[in-house]
Amino acid sequence: MLKLCKREKIIVYILLVIYSSIILIPFFMTIMNSFKSMREIFLLPFSLPSHPSFRNFIDAWHQANMGNAYLNSALIAFTSVIGTTFISSLFAYAISRYRFPFRRQLYMYSMLGLAFPARLAIIPVFLMMKSLGLIDTRLGLIIIYISVGIPFSVFLLKNFIDGVPLEIEEAARIDGASAWMIFWRIVLPLIRPALAIVAIVRFVGVWNDFFFPLIFINTRSKATITLAVSIFFGEYSNTWNLLFASLTLAIIPILILFLIFSKQFISGMTKGAIK
Amino acid sequence: MATVNLEHVTKIYEGKVEAVKDATLDIKDKEFIVLVGPSGCGKTTTLRMVAGLEEITKGTIRIGDRVVNDVEPKDRDIAMVFQNYALYPHMTVYQNMAFGLKLRKFPKHEIESRVREAARILNIEELLDRKPKQLSGGQRQRVAVGRAIVRNPKVFLFDEPLSNLDAKLRVQMRAELKKLHQRLETTAIYVTHDQVEAMTMGDRIVILRDGVIQQVGTPLEVYLHPGNRFVAGFIGSPPMNFIPATVISKNSAFWVKTSGFELKIPEDKVEKLGPYKDKEIIFGIRPENIYDKMFAVAAQKENTFKVKVDVVEPMGNEAYLHVLSGSDLITARVDFRTKASPGEEMDLVADMNLMHAFDKQTEKAIM
Numbered sequence: 001m002l003k004l005c006k007r008e009k010i011i012v013y014i015l016l017v018i019y020s021s022i023i024l025i026p027f028f029m030t031i032m033n034s035f036k037s038m039r040e041i042f043l044l045p046f047s048l049p050s051h052p053s054f055r056n057f058i059d060a061w062h063q064a065n066m067g068n069a070y071l072n073s074a075l076i077a078f079t080s081v082i083g084t085t086f087i088s089s090l091f092a093y094a095i096s097r098y099r100f101p102f103r104r105q106l107y108m109y110s111m112l113g114l115a116f117p118a119r120l121a122i123i124p125v126f127l128m129m130k131s132l133g134l135i136d137t138r139l140g141l142i143i144i145y146i147s148v149g150i151p152f153s154v155f156l157l158k159n160f161i162d163g164v165p166l167e168i169e170e171a172a173r174i175d176g177a178s179a180w181m182i183f184w185r186i187v188l189p190l191i192r193p194a195l196a197i198v199a200i201v202r203f204v205g206v207w208n209d210f211f212f213p214l215i216f217i218n219t220r221s222k223a224t225i226t227l228a229v230s231i232f233f234g235e236y237s238n239t240w241n242l243l244f245a246s247l248t249l250a251i252i253p254i255l256i257l258f259l260i261f262s263k264q265f266i267s268g269m270t271k272g273a274i275k
Numbered sequence: 276m277a278t279v280n281l282e283h284v285t286k287i288y289e290g291k292v293e294a295v296k297d298a299t300l301d302i303k304d305k306e307f308i309v310l311v312g313p314s315g316c317g318k319t320t321t322l323r324m325v326a327g328l329e330e331i332t333k334g335t336i337r338i339g340d341r342v343v344n345d346v347e348p349k350d351r352d353i354a355m356v357f358q359n360y361a362l363y364p365h366m367t368v369y370q371n372m373a374f375g376l377k378l379r380k381f382p383k384h385e386i387e388s389r390v391r392e393a394a395r396i397l398n399i400e401e402l403l404d405r406k407p408k409q410l411s412g413g414q415r416q417r418v419a420v421g422r423a424i425v426r427n428p429k430v431f432l433f434d435e436p437l438s439n440l441d442a443k444l445r446v447q448m449r450a451e452l453k454k455l456h457q458r459l460e461t462t463a464i465y466v467t468h469d470q471v472e473a474m475t476m477g478d479r480i481v482i483l484r485d486g487v488i489q490q491v492g493t494p495l496e497v498y499l500h501p502g503n504r505f506v507a508g509f510i511g512s513p514p515m516n517f518i519p520a521t522v523i524s525k526n527s528a529f530w531v532k533t534s535g536f537e538l539k540i541p542e543d544k545v546e547k548l549g550p551y552k553d554k555e556i557i558f559g560i561r562p563e564n565i566y567d568k569m570f571a572v573a574a575q576k577e578n579t580f581k582v583k584v585d586v587v588e589p590m591g592n593e594a595y596l597h598v599l600s601g602s603d604l605i606t607a608r609v610d611f612r613t614k615a616s617p618g619e620e621m622d623l624v625a626d627m628n629l630m631h632a633f634d635k636q637t638e639k640a641i642m
Contacts, residue, residue: 167361170328175375175422176349189365 030251034244041240056245060232064246068221069228074253076138076224077206080145081199087146088153088198089191093183095154096161097169107158113151118144119211126215136218144216145206153198160194161187196264204254225250277339277352277429277462278304279325284334286320286486294320296486298334302464307456309465309477312509317486318466319434325464326355326432338430349378354423355432359439360415362407362422368394369403372422379426393421396455413444420452424459431456431463437472449475470510474498482506499629504557504638507631513562513595515631518603520558522551528577531558531630535601536580541627547642548632556641559631562595565607567615568622579624584615598623 004012033041034056035049044050060066094100095107118125125144126135134140164187172182188195210226217223229250232243258265279302286295295317302308310318323329325336327348336343343351354375362371369390376386394400397417407415416436423431436452437445453476456463467473473480474494482489482497482505490502501507507515520533522540529540529548540548548556568574582598582605589611596607596615607623615621632641 165359165361167357167359168363170326170348171355171357171361171422172363172374173328174326174348174353174355175426176378177374181378186363 027251030244031248033240034248036241038239038241041244056241057249060242060246060249063242064228064231065220065223066225066228066246066249069223069225070253072138072222073207073225076141076145077203080142080149080206081202083142083146084149084153084202085195085198088150089157089188089195090183091150092154092157092161093187096158097166107154110151110154113148114155118148122215129216135216136222137216138222140216141212141224144212145202145209149198149202149205153202156198157191157194160191164190193264196261200258200261200265203257207250207254278302278337279430279462279464280335280337281321281325282335282337284321284324284336285332286317286324286329287332294486295324298486298488300481300488300491302462305460305462307453307463307465307476307478308481309467309473309479310481310483311467311470311473311477312483312489314468315485316483318468318481318483320486321483322355322432322434322464322466325430326353327351352429353432354426354428354430355434356416356419356423356436358435360407360419362415362418364407367404367406368399368410368418368421371407371418372425375422375426389425389427390421393425396424396458397421412440413448416440416448420455424455429462431461433463433465435467436465438467438469445472452476470512474510480510482509484509500640501631502640504559504633504640507559507633507640511561511563513606513608515559515561516565516603516605517633518558518560518600518605519555519635521553521555522548524552530577531556531632533558533601534603535582535599538580538625538627538630539577540630544630544632544642551632551641555635557633557635557638559633560625561629561631562606562608564626564629565605565609566624566626567596567607567609567613568624569614570610570612571624573626574622574624578627579622581620582623583620584617587613587615587617596623 029046032048033045035052035054036044036056037051037053040050091110095103129135129140129144132140134143168186168190169182172186177185208226209224210230213224213227214230217227229243229246232239232246279300281298281300284295284298285293287293298317298321300308310321312318320329324331325338327343327346331344338351338353363374366374372390372393373386376389381389390403391400394403397420399414399417399421402410402414402418407418410418416439419436433452437448440448449472465472465476477494479491479493480497481491484505490497490506492500497506497510501510501515504517508517518533520531523530523532523537525537529545529552530537531540566574568579580600582600584596584598585604586597588595588597592611594609594611594613594615596609596613598605598607598615598621605623609615609623633639634641
């Protein structure tokens with residue numbers, strides 16, 4: 001462990017406090033203001049609510065049809081996370097363990113997705129989706145999210161799988177496990193921390209994404225949570241109280257997810273390989 | 276129970292590196308055979324080919340009567356213990372040992388009884404609920420062995436299983452593995468780079484170098500009658516002394532003449548060494564066959580030679596002397612009471628009945 005002297009410690013703590021404030025103050029304001037009336041938000045934006053009320057949440061829930069949006073977002077996020085994790089782990093395993101022609105090139109090709117954002121190719125993607133009849137469908141969004149998630153997931157998972165000692169797989173081969181069994185019963189459990197990172201990062205990414213639903217979803221009943229919340233942004237004015245309430249509601253699932261998986265997430269971030 | 280036969284087995288990696296060259300070896304049923312050699316000699320590759328983890332470039336491998344060249348590892352009826360144990364980290368000891376049986380769809384009660392029996396034999400019954408990371412090196416080793424024996428395979432394969440243990444534990448596990456083999460009576464192939472392990476454990480030893488089998492024999496055979504200079508130098512510690520020499524004839528006898536001494540060749544060896552008269556050979560003598568004259572019983576003029584002591588290493592029960600004879604550096608393993616001290620001259624006695632001689636060109640043993 002690195003030992004810090006007292007002065008260094010103070011500096012580190014100051015920096016941590018500044019960083020935490022930058023992250024936490026907007027959160028705090030969003031949550032506090034979601035309990036206030038419009039008038040109070042404008043008068044005392046930084047104070048605690050004087051008469052906390054759940055009225056905003058109820059109004060936001062109904063006006064934005066948030067129940068439906070929650071379901072849409074959950075369906076899209078869960079399905080695409082499962083899809084990304086499944087496809088990426090198979091792909092990463094093949095790249096890491098099997099020797100076949102153009103293996104490296106295939107890996108580099110998939111890594112291109114890390115260098116270029118998918119939004120850059122939005123017009124071709126749109127045309128492709130249109131020709132497949134997937135515009136304004138949840139399936140279309142799921143397919144896009146799965147493919148967008150693959151480069152990062154493959155990158156992370158491949159590095160983890162590289163760290164799994166080959167002998168463990170060989171032992172399983174001798175024990176009688178098929179290739180699929182080795183993948184499913186040995187490799188996947190061993191890279192669980194990496195799978196948790198992929199799942200959380202992708203879930204948050206999909207849940208919070210506004211861009212793709214905005215482009216591909218036109219029908220209100222298919223709107224995701226971000227699209228639903230956006231109705232409170234008016235052309236000339238914003239309904240701040242409902243906007244804050246709906247944003248607070250939108251954050252909750254992510255917070256719960258992170259609290260559940262934070263242990264796995266942190267161990268995955270710090271460990272990096274299987275000992 | 277099975278024999279294992281390798282017939283002209285060759286392994287070439289990526290069309291370039293020849294890791295094993297034309298290996299032919301017959302392993303008998305219930306035999307404990309040890310493949311030994313320096314790193315990169317092809318011993319692990321050979322073992323992995325028997326296991327089915329490495330494809331065979333040329334040749335045939337049989338387990339029992341069946342050619343297994345294209346048989347999957349799981350269908351070869353073998354079990355392997357790896358150098359780093361290769362236990363499944365996410366499973367308990369019980370699950371580790373039961374995994375292979377489960378995959379082979381053994382009934383639950385049979386799995387249970389086999390695992391418990393193996394655990395009892397290996398003395399790891401109280402560890403069955405632990406995960407591998409909660410075990411010490413020795414315990415992990417036992418679990419790895421346990422995982423192999425529950426399946427009751429035809430052949431056990433051991434890939435340097437003791438090399439990660441500390442010296443004391445290694446000696447203990449060595450004896451236990453040997454005992455286990457005697458009890459289970461299963462054919463075993465054991466790979467190690469440690470010649471002491473090879474000597475103490477193997478019914479027969481296979482010495483490899485650069486992918487080529489140098490010699491196959493019982494521990495005593497390879498120790499007493501090494502087939503070539505490499506085997507002679509590899510088996511035995513400290514290694515055999517190799518001294519450039521010429522065979523000469525003098526006073527109606529044959530002698531080995533080196534830069535520092537002349538020693539008489541015993542008569543029963545003259546027949547083989549006679550043709551080398553006036554030719555150069557490599558004279559070999561093991562350190563343990565050289566004695567301090569003060570403690571030698573059969574010291575005579577023709578087997579005694581003068582040396583200058585360079586270093587003395589007292590080991591307690593014996594002492595290693597590093598001495599200079601002419602321009603040759605020689606190691607002797609002598610009585611611990613030796614009075615030898617660095618810089619002084621002394622007389623050493625060689626047991627010429629146990630001498631070795633190697634052809635200078637081919638390095639093959641002359642006798």
